[in-house]
Amino acid sequence: MGNLATSSRRGRLRKWLTTNEPISRGQARLGSAYRSWLAFSRNPLAMLGLIIVLALIIIAIFADQIATPSPVVGGDLRTERLQPPGENHWLGTDNQARDIFSRLVHGSRLTLMVVMLVTVIAMPIGLLIGTVAGYMGGWVDAVLMRITDIFLAFPRLILALAFVAALGPGIVNAVIAIAITSWPPYARIARAETLTIRNSDFVLAVRLQGASPFRIITRHIVPLCIPSVIIRVTLDMAGIILTAAGLGFLGLGAQPPTPEWGAMIAAGRQFIIDYWWVATMPGIAIFVVSLGFNLLGDGLRDVLDPKAEK
Amino acid sequence: MIDIKDLSIVFGSGRLRVEAVKGLDFHVEEGEAFGLVGESGSGKSTVLRAICGLAPIARGSISINGNKVTEPRGRQFYSTVQMVFQDPYGSLHPRQTIDRILSEPLSIHGQRDQDLRIVAALEEVGLGPAYRFRYPHQLSGGQRQRVAIARALILNPKIVLLDEPTSALDASVQAEILNLLERLRTERGLTYILVSHDLAVVTHLCRRLLVMRNGEMAELTDSSTLRRGQPASAYTRELIRATQGFARAKALSAVPRRICGKAADPLNSAEHMHSGGKNTRPRSP
C-alpha cells in the first residue's frame, strides 16, 4: 500500500516537472533541469564520466576511512619494499615501502584540488578576456589578444616554472601557476565564438533594448561560449595533472613525500622494468580520471545545448 | 514624428569605401505606416539600422519628435523606438526561454510587474501562456516572429521599425503576421517603418512608400497610385511586373548551344549586371 502511494506521488512529481505548461519560473527551471538530467542520463558514456568524477570526489572526501595505511610513512624497508600487488597491499608498495593504494587514494585530494583550482581560476579569466576582446573589437581586441599571444608563445611548463620561482615552491603555488598559464587557449576559443555571434540579430536585438556591453557579454554571449570552453578544459585536464607532476618532479610542485600522482610516476620511472606497478598504478589513475572528465564534458556539452535535446 | 534629412551612410574607407545611402530625405507622420522598398543593396535596411544606431551616420540628420538622435542612443530612445528583425530564427537567443527573452527589456529598463506584462504581451500577439517557458527552437517560424513582435512592444514604444518581418515566412503565416501588425498599429497608434523587397506586402500595410535603388530615392509614391498602376519611374514599373510572376517573352533569343565566340546578348545589359552586382556590398559593419 505504502509502496503504491509513494509511486503515485513520484508520478505526480514527474508530471509536475515535465509539464509543457509550467506556471511559474521556478517550475520551468526545475522542469528544464529535470529534462536535461533525463537527456544526460540517457547517454551511457556521459553517465560513466559522471560516475568516475563522483567516485573521485567521494574517494577524496573519505580518503582517511578508505585507505588506513599511511600514505607518507612506509612500512618495514627490509621486508615491505617494492612488493607486487597482493593481499596485504592491493596495488603493491613502492621503494619506500609505502602502500600504493593508500597513496593513490590520498593523492586524489591533490588531483581534485588541481582540477578545481584550474577551473576556478583559468576558465573565468579566459572567458572574460576572450568575450570582451571579441565583442569590443578594435584596440581592446588588439591589446588583449597580443597579451594572450605572449602567454601562448611560452611553453606552459617554462612559464609555470617562472611563476613558481617567483611565488615559491609548493603544490598550491604550482597549481596557481598552471592556471595562470592555461587560460590563453580558452580566451582564443571564447573570442572565436564571440566573433560568430556578436553581429547576430539576437545580440543586436538586446542592444536595441538599451543593454550595456557588460550585460550583453555576461548574460547573452558568455552562456553561448561556455560549452566549447568546458570541452576544452576537460580535454586539458590530463595535461594539467601531468604539468603539476612535472613541476613536482623538478622539485617545484608537490614536495615529497606528498602522494601526488604525477610525482609517483616520476618516482616509479626507475623501477619500470622490474617493478612495473609502481609507475603503472598512478598512470592508470590519471588515465581513468582524465577519461572521466572528458566523457563528462562531452555529455555536458550535449545537455547545455537545448537544440540537441531532441 | 520621424524626420530624415540628407542622410548619407558610408561603410569602410579608402578603396573599400562604400556609400550605402546617399542623401536621402523623408518624413514619417505620427501613426503612419511608411514603406521602404528596394532590392538587396538598395540601402533600405541600412536606413533602418542608422535610425536605431546600428549604422554610422556620415552626413545629414535623423530626428525623432523634433529632437536629433544622440550618439550613442540613450535608454529613452530605445523605449520609444524598437525593431523587429527579418529572420525569426536568428533574432531570438537560442539558449533562452521566451520568458527570459521577454523579461530582458523589462529588467534593462527597471520595470516592475514582469509576470503580468509578459503574459499580457504574449496574449497580445496571439500566443497563450503555454508558450512562456519554451525555447525558440520549439516554436515555428511564425510563432517566433510573434515573440519578436511581443519583445519589441513590451516596452510600449511609439515607433516600430520592421525589417522584412515576413520574408522568411510561408505565405499563409505571412498573412497572419501582416494582420497582427496591422491590428497592433490601429490599437496602439503605433508608427511603422516597414522595409521589404515585396511591393505587395508594402502596399498592403503602408499608405506612403519610398522606392529605393542604389542608396538613392527612386520614387516617393503611395499605394493608391500603385494600385491604379501609375508609378512615375520605370524602375518601379519593373518591380511591379516582377512581383506578378514570370512573364514568358514570345520571341526570346535562343540560348547558344555550344558557343565559343563572344556573342553579345541583348538581355545581358550592363544594367542587369549592375542590379545583381549590388549584393556584394556589406550590409552592416
Place this chain on the structure above:
Amino acid sequence: MTQRSLLEVEDLRVRFHLRTGLVEAVRGVSFKVGKERLGIVGESGSGKSQTARALLGLTPPPGEVLANRLTFDGIDLLAASRRTLRALRGGRMAMVMQDPKYSLNPVMTLGAQMVETYLAHTRAGIREAKEKALAMLEAVRLRDPERVFSLYPHEASGGMGQRAMIAMMLITDPDFLIADEPTSALDVTVQQEVLRILDALVDERGMGLIFISHDLRLVSSFCDRVLVMYGGKVMEELATGNLSDAQHPYTRGLMNCLPAISGSAHPLPTLERDPEWAR
C-alpha cells in the same frame, strides 16, 4: 509534351525513424515528368524538398525512401548501385539549390569547380573542360565569362552565383534538372533573369525540369504543370496559368492570403487548415 516521360514516380514515401517515432515526410506522391517544366509548390514542411532529394538519392541518413516505382529513363533508381547513381547525379540529372553561397565550395574559384565537375563525368582534357565551362557561363548570360571563371564564390553577387551554379549543373548536359527554390534568395529582377535562362534551356535543349518553390504565383506562371503539396501529399495538380481554376481549398487559401498590389482585403484572409487534407 506528349513524349514518353523521363522520370516516373509512383507512391513515393520518405520516412524518418526518429527516437520520438516514425515521421513520414513524403506520403505517397506520384507523378511523371517528360521534357517539360513541372512545378511543385508547398509551404515549409510540405515535403516538397524531401521529394526532390529522394529523386536524387540525397535523403539524409536516418531517412528511408520507398516507392512502387522510381525510374529515370528506364533506370530503377531504388535498385541502382551507388556507382550508377553517382554517375547519374551531376551527369544526366542535376540539382540547383536555393542559396549559391552555401552550395559552392568557398575556397575554389567558380571556374575550377566547373572544370572539376566536367572532368568527373567525362573523359575530357583540362583545356576542353575549360572551354566548355566558359561556354556554359556564357550560356547563362554572364557578361564576362573569363572574369566570372576566376572569381571565388564570395566575390560573386547572388545573381551571379546562382547563374554560375546553373552553369555548373548544366556543364554535363543533363537531361533533367531539379531546381529547389533556385530564385528565392535573389532579387525580383534578377529572379526574372534566372527564370528566363531556365525557361530557354528547357525549350532549347529539351531538358526536363522540376521547379520547387513556395511561391504559388511564380510557379504557376512559369511551369507547364503544378503539383500543390501539403503534409507530404499532393493536394491537387493544376495546368499552368489556371490558378483561378484551382479547386482544392488549400490552393485557394494559399492564393487568397497573398497581398496584391492591386488591392487586398484588410485583414487578409488566413488559411484554415483542414486536418482531413493530410489524412
